[in-house]
Amino acid sequence: MSAAFETRNTVDTLATQKYKYGFETDIAMDEFPKGLNEDIVRLISAKKDEPEWMLAWRLKAYAMWRKMEEPDWARIKHPPIDYENLYYYAAPSGPAPKSLDEVDPELLTMYEKLGIPLNERAALAGVAVDAVFDSVSVATTFRSTLAKSGVIFCPISEAVREHPELVQKYLGSVVPVGDNYFAALNSAVFSDGSFVFIPKGVRCPMELSTYFRINARNTGQFERTLIIAEEGAGVSYLEGCTAPQRDENQLHAAVVELVALDDAKIKYSTVQNWYPGDENGKGGIYNFVTKRGACRGARSKISWTQVETGSAITWKYPSCILQGEGSVGEFYSVALTNNHQQADTGTKMIHLGRNTTSTIISKGISAGHSNNTYRGLVKIMPGASGARNFTQCDSLLIGDQCGAHTVPYIESRNPSAKVEHEATTSKIAEDQLFYCRSRGLSEEDAVGLIVNGFCKDVLKELPMEFAVEAQKLLAVSLEGSVG
Amino acid sequence: MLEIKNLSASIGDKEILRGVDLTVPDGEIHAIMGPNGAGKSTLSYVLSGREGYEVTGGSATYNGENILALTPEARAAAGIFLAFQYPVELPGVGNANFIRTALNAVKRARGEAELDAVAFLKLARAELKNLSMPDDMLKRNVNVGFSGGEKKRNEVLQMALLRPGLAILDETDSGLDIDALKIVSDGVNALRSPKFSALVITHYQRLLDHIVPDRVHVLSAGRIVRSGGPELALELEAHGYVGQEAA
């Protein structure tokens, strides 16, 4: 997914696209030895010039991780991951670039190929981009423009050095270091990611976006994102991801933390298109991600929108902790699996404050031999008088070799709360397909159209230009699933 | 020209069409009438390529091409259009987007230039006006929440925009009020040309007051049992289908 788009509409070109981001970039890299131990953690920290407190934080996380076990409750299957056979740090060699002019031209070309011009003059108007290549942020655009309104948008490694008071206050405050196996691992070895701070009363003047790219072989990617919106602040943030096509599986374990104070609004959109593996299930990214937002302030709002089409395995539950009175959590999700992909995804809405509301709209599409599970928790705590939740969970099956599963957990400890849950499972009807085809649409185009219609309630939540890209992505990802 | 010769078709092991013979030359409009369950819709589906219908004998060609070998979309590209007896709902799919996608798919297959969104809207609005349909018909989801009559008008809108060479209208008049009947008929008549032909399936003479057919055929128990001029429809209206099989 790109930050710049051609609005081509010919589905013809789509039909031949397959995974178009599967190329490799040849660039000189620094890598640490394989495997994970305290020394590696220290090396990463040293490489980043981190202060002592940051290293101590990482070491604590590392010690906790060592004592933890990989979770096994999700409906996914994979051979054991050999954590000692991974590289935990890979970065373009040489000193970090200070400005865009210093970025390796080979890298700029690669991002251009992905449709993300990092050159500010060529960039999509109104979108600032942070580009993360393997473990490091290689370029962040429009920083000075943003700085004028007091917005900080920079690599998190830089924030650790330049804004330690903010990082120390908020890092790990939403996802504690020992929250879960993958979050602990990330806390120990994260090497970069994006940091966003929107000060009191400021609406961020542009869309912010981070573009993640895994390139190096056998390398885990562990990025960390932290977004803080102070009182009355607002921001819309988008992340996109791709990786080269490789036969072996690669691990991606990210952590995203959002904090919204009184009346703040954060909209976080993801278009996830990591390499999904080939049609026989060989290769692909293992995507184990912890995303959580804290609505700390009254009337604050956090909205997650995700379109998940990539990865061999997706394990991810973007959640909201609704603490502030009258705060609002939203989760809009499209998860599409094809071939041998497995997705176990959903959300958690934890209602703590009075009159908190949450909305969950999940659309799962399964094709091929894939498995797609929605797993959601709505928890109403005793203090959450007047809390309300609405959940709508729809599954669409294409073919009869795939599976769709819905696992909703509802826990209400306040009698005044109202929780509504609706779920449907359907197949694309033969008469719908025939109706479209009798009008001249090919079977694949007909399926694409019907699937996009099925996802409309979620896609309309995406920023306009990304919605167009997401629609195309859905059509491409379904290729070969019919006929 | 549409040429159907001794066409038989079944659903599962149930034989529905039992040797249909029918020729519709270009420039002509033919009406098909016949009792419920006679196989009229089945004939329209077989001609447009719906799955589940097995052709067990005979042939059907359009402009000399064996259409039975083509996919439904290839038949659409060849100029065949079916207005459904029961139009299908497509939740979440905008009507304008749907029709434009269809139109461009057909144009592409015919080697014509595609229409961008602006050009399409201009064209579609003009057709809506001809059909006295409100603009919001384009914004709504395909047939979702449409009244019976609106669905039928939406079929005619699609036909008007796709400009088929052969239109098969399956009971497009059912469920229409008197004004709508006139509008829909005008829509069909507007397409009349030496290159256009139509098969109009109907139960009612009143449609044929507006769309005057060149020929009227009676389909009964899977076969054309009688053919005649427009006056045949009047006779059927007066006497019903009783005894038609024997004719």
Ligand SMILES: Nc1ncnc2c1ncn2[C@@H]1O[C@H](COP(=O)(O)OP(=O)(O)OP(=O)(O)O)[C@@H](O)[C@H]1O
């Ligand atoms: N899917 C099906 N499975 C079994 N029988 C079917 C199926 N579809 C149609 N039939 C049968 O085939 C016969 C012809 O049906 P068809 O719909 O073609 O009739 P029709 O002439 O269009 O009738 P009407 O005037 O009521 O629309 C009927 O007996 C009907 O029950």
Ligand SMILES: [Mg+2]
């Ligand atoms: Mg019928």
